[in-house]
Amino acid sequence: MVETIGGEPADGAAEVLDRPLPDGVRRRVVQIVSESFGGLTLGELPVQLRQYARFTPNRRAKFAGNAMASALETDAVFRQRIAEKLRETQPELAGALDSGSPPPAADPLDVAAAAYVLRPAGWVKLVTAAGEEAQRADAERADEESRAELERLRAELTAARAQTRTETERLRAEVDSSRKEAESLHRKLRSALSDVKRGEAALRKIRVEMDSVRAEGQAQLSAADSEARRLRARLGEAEAALEAARRAAREGRSVEDMRVRLLLDTVLDAAQGLRRELALPPVSVRPAETVDAVEPGRMTPKDIAARALSENDPAILDQLLALPQAHLVVDGYNVTKTGYPQMPLEKQRLRLLGQLSQLAAQTGAEVTCVFDGAELAAPVLLAPPRGVRVLFSKPDVTADELIRQLVRAEPPGRPVIVASTDREVADGVARAGARPVASIMLLKRLSRA
Numbered sequence: 001m002v003e004t005i006g007g008e009p010a011d012g013a014a015e016v017l018d019r020p021l022p023d024g025v026r027r028r029v030v031q032i033v034s035e036s037f038g039g040l041t042l043g044e045l046p047v048q049l050r051q052y053a054r055f056t057p058n059r060r061a062k063f064a065g066n067a068m069a070s071a072l073e074t075d076a077v078f079r080q081r082i083a084e085k086l087r088e089t090q091p092e093l094a095g096a097l098d099s100g101s102p103p104p105a106a107d108p109l110d111v112a113a114a115a116y117v118l119r120p121a122g123w124v125k126l127v128t129a130a131g132e133e134a135q136r137a138d139a140e141r142a143d144e145e146s147r148a149e150l151e152r153l154r155a156e157l158t159a160a161r162a163q164t165r166t167e168t169e170r171l172r173a174e175v176d177s178s179r180k181e182a183e184s185l186h187r188k189l190r191s192a193l194s195d196v197k198r199g200e201a202a203l204r205k206i207r208v209e210m211d212s213v214r215a216e217g218q219a220q221l222s223a224a225d226s227e228a229r230r231l232r233a234r235l236g237e238a239e240a241a242l243e244a245a246r247r248a249a250r251e252g253r254s255v256e257d258m259r260v261r262l263l264l265d266t267v268l269d270a271a272q273g274l275r276r277e278l279a280l281p282p283v284s285v286r287p288a289e290t291v292d293a294v295e296p297g298r299m300t301p302k303d304i305a306a307r308a309l310s311e312n313d314p315a316i317l318d319q320l321l322a323l324p325q326a327h328l329v330v331d332g333y334n335v336t337k338t339g340y341p342q343m344p345l346e347k348q349r350l351r352l353l354g355q356l357s358q359l360a361a362q363t364g365a366e367v368t369c370v371f372d373g374a375e376l377a378a379p380v381l382l383a384p385p386r387g388v389r390v391l392f393s394k395p396d397v398t399a400d401e402l403i404r405q406l407v408r409a410e411p412p413g414r415p416v417i418v419a420s421t422d423r424e425v426a427d428g429v430a431r432a433g434a435r436p437v438a439s440i441m442l443l444k445r446l447s448r449a
Helices: 023-037 047-052 057-063 065-074 076-089 091-099 108-118 123-250 255-278 301-306 314-321 332-339 345-363 399-409 423-431 439-448
Strands: 327-331 366-371 388-392 416-419 435-437
Touching: 023 057, 023 065, 023 076, 023 108, 047 065, 057 065, 065 076, 076 091, 076 108, 091 108, 108 123, 123 399, 314 345, 314 416, 314 435, 314 439, 327 332, 327 345, 327 399, 332 345, 332 366, 332 439, 345 366, 345 388, 345 439, 366 399, 399 416, 399 423, 416 423, 416 439, 423 435
Parallel strands: 327 366, 327 416, 366 388, 416 435
Antiparallel strands: none
C-alpha cells in the first residue's frame, strides 16, 4: 500500500533512514503511537499489539514501546493509520510538515517524531536534524552539567583542602600532646617497673619465710599428732582400766581381788593336776627313792630326746591348753591371712570363730579372738560363738596393742598363750609373761579338730 497525502502519493515514501532512530525521537514516536492506539479498533491493530489494547497510554508506552516501534517501522498500513490519527489531533503541525516548512518555534523532537510518522518529503533530513539538534542539546546540557559539576568539585576541593589543613593542625596538636603524654607514661612505667622489682624481691623473701614457717609448722604438727596418738593410747588404757575397775566395783570386788582369786584358782588347779599327774601314794617317799638313777625298764635320756616335739607341732599347743586356767588369745586376721587369705574378711572371721569354738569345747580353755577394727568399713553385727570371746580394736587402737593390753590384764603366773606370727606381738607378749605360738601351729591344731 503506497502512502498518500491528501490522496496523492507521498514524496518521502521512498526515503530511508540510514541510521538508528535517535532516542529522543523514538520516545516521542512511541508516545504518538500510544496516544493514537486507543482510536483504532482491535482489527486495525497488528496481531502483536492487540494484547495491549486495554492498557492506558502510559502503561502501553512502558510495556509495549519496543513492539509499537517495530510495528510502526515494518507495517506501513499501521503507520498510515497512526499518521491519520496524528493529522486529526495535530493538523497544524501536519500541514506545516506537508508544506516543507515546519514551525520554527516547535520542539525539534516533536517535529522529527511527527515527520517519522507522516513521512513527508525530506522527513529523513528532519529526523536527522532533530537527532543532531537533540545531541547538541544533550551535549550542551551535559557540558553545562559537567561545568556545574566541575565548579561543585572545585568548591568541594577547596573546602576539603581547608578542612584538611584544619585537621592537619589539629592532628599535629594531638600528636604533640600524645608525645608529651607518652613521655610521661614512660617515666611512670619505669617507676612502676622499679616498684614491681622491689615488690618481687620482697615477695620472694616472704615466700622463703613462709616456706620456713610452713616446714616448722608441719614438724610441730607431726610431733603434736604423735603426742596426741600417744596420749590417746594412754587415755584408752586408762579408760579401759577405769571401766574394768568400775565393773569390778559393781560386782562387789576389786580388780586385785579378782586377780588374786584367779591366781589362787590357777594354783589350786595346778596342785590338783599335779597330784593327779604324779599319783602320789598316801605313804611318804623313801629316802633311797630320791637318788637320781636309771632303773631297769625306766625311761632313759635317749627316750626323752626321742619324745621331743618340733617347734610347730600342734601337740605343744595341746599341752599348753591343758594347763590349769589357760587363756588362749588369737590374733584373728594374722591367723586367717596366714591360713586362707583368698577368702573375704567376713568369711575368714566366720571360719576361724567356728573352729575356735570347737577348740574351746574340746580343751575347756578360755579363748579370746582379737580383730583389727581399722579393717572395717562399718560396725560388725556378729553373734560370738559359744566359748569364744570376740573383740574388735577401737579406731585409734591397733589389734596388736589390744592383745598386749589383754596380756597385761592377766595376773602373773596364769598361763596365757598368744597365737600370732607377728614378731613384734610375740616379743611384746613374751616380755609380759605370755607364751607366744606361731599362727601355723594353731591352724594345724584347728585343721586336726
